[in-house]
Amino acid sequence: MLEYVFDTQLLIEGKNLDEDKINDYIRNNILGDCLLAVGDSEMIKIHYHTNTPWKVVEYCSTLGEIYDIVIENMDRQERGLKG
Numbered sequence: 216m217l218e219y220v221f222d223t224q225l226l227i228e229g230k231n232l233d234e235d236k237i238n239d240y241i242r243n244n245i246l247g248d249c250l251l252a253v254g255d256s257e258m259i260k261i262h263y264h265t266n267t268p269w270k271v272v273e274y275c276s277t278l279g280e281i282y283d284i285v286i287e288n289m290d291r292q293e294r295g296l297k298g
Contacts, residue, residue, distance in 0.1 A: 218245045219247045222287045222298075223268040229279020234259055237278065245270045262291070 227237075237252045237259060247265030254260055259278075263271055268286045275281050292298035 217264075217290050217293065219249075220266055220288055220290045221264065221268040222289050223263045223265055223271045223285075224246075225261050225263070225272065225275060225281050225284040227254075227261065227275050227279045227281050228257065229259075230257065232256050232259050232278060237261070238273075240274065241271065247271075248292070267294040 231258045232254065233256070234252045234254055238250060239264065241247075241252065241263060242251055245263070245265055245267060247263050249262065251262040252259055261271065263276060265271060272284060287298040289298060
């Protein structure tokens with residue numbers, strides 16, 4: 216049984232994006248693991264395992280335009296089902 220079920224991925228396009236601040240905010244405010252927030256001041260890729268993917272989407276939408284949003288259920292995938 217996985218502790219965090221949803222693999223949450225998205226892109227943020229904006230201005231003056233700071234991957235360190237984004238990392239810190241997500242780590243301190245949204246439970247999960249395997250966080251990657253990488254990119255530059257105009258584009259950040261987010262990857263995070265969490266049980267509350269909507270919180271990641273909500274936060275990231277305050278930073279700029281979000282797109283290529285993918286939320287996969289890793290528990291279903293582990294059982295051989297479509298995630």
